[in-house]
Amino acid sequence: MIRPDDEGIHGQAIAWHVRLADASEEDWGEFAAWLEADARHNDAYEAVCDEDLALSPAVALARQENFRSEAEAGHRDAAVSPIGARRPGRWMWPAMAATVALVAAGSWMAVGGWDRSYTVTTAPGEARTIALSDGSRIMLNGGTELVLRQSDPRVAELKAGEAQFSVRHNAEKPFTLTVGSQRVVDVGTVFNVRSGSGGVQVEVSEGAVRFEDGITRLRLNAGDTLKASGDRLVEGSKAAADIGAWTRGKLVYRDAPLVEVAGDITRARGIAIELGPDLSKTSFTGVIQLDGDNAALQRRVEVLIGAKVTETADGWSITR
DSSP states (O other): OOOHHHHHHHHHHHHHHHHGGGOOHHHHHHHHHHHHHOHHHHHHHHHHHHHHHHHHHHHHHHHHHHHHHHHHTTOTTOSSOOTTSOOOOTTSSOOOOGGGOSSGGGOOOOOSSSSOEEEEEEOTTOOEEEEOTTSOEEEEOSSEEEEEETTEEEEEEEEEEEEEEEOOOOTTSOOEEEETTEEEEEEEEEEEEEEETTEEEEEEEEEEEEEEOSSOEEEEETTEEEEEETTEEEEEEOOGGGTTGGGGTEEEEEEEEHHHHHHHHHHHHOOEEEEOGGGTTOEEEEEEEOOSOHHHHHHHHHHHHTSEEEEOSSEEEEEO
């Protein structure tokens, strides 16, 4: 049974979904404030977005039948638009779920006209989920910056950090992610992308993607991985179930350098880590569970990597 206060929040979420169909920058600011006011607002708004997508076929059929009836009656100038020529409706505006905090803390920046872009950022230790109007979902790891278009949910740019993309396939309009001078094009899939000083890393857990850098075009299927740094491409493989494991609260490694492990912990938990000089080239194989508080994680990491983990003023120091 839905409690009365939850019913009220659901009604507010519907009202916001309708209002954002023709929203001003002031509206977006108020929307972000509403999202931040109560953690339940996120779930409610995402539920409304899901309901929107589920109702789309029925709405389209109703519009088609209505238009046919109007045409038969001779009302060629009816207000109802035919499919394929309809105006952006209140239920079809690109919907973005609450955790993006669109305007809050300056994380949303509009760029002119109907082709407004907005930037979603997460701090180290912070994860957020975005629901797009086409049914796709993006989960951002900590320390990530992602640019999206308000007018086109099939285009994104990863500026930095890591994100997992669960893409609703559309053969006529593939989802395209730009990372620097490279592109990852959806072929109907779930894939993980990381961008940092070491280059771009793409891992596919379901379906397939096409990687492009202006010269090379590679198809990556489930379990395939690719590291791109400058003009160097390194293909590999990984258990599909381990790809994007950070979204399920764990980090999985096989012969990974501790530098990478430390960076992942910093991204996921916001803990700055300093490695001793004798550990920079040490590799690690295993699974690190991210649950529990920082003290529990500290003890767990110390046992798993066989090194001393000391708490410092601004994070951890790992030494032999």
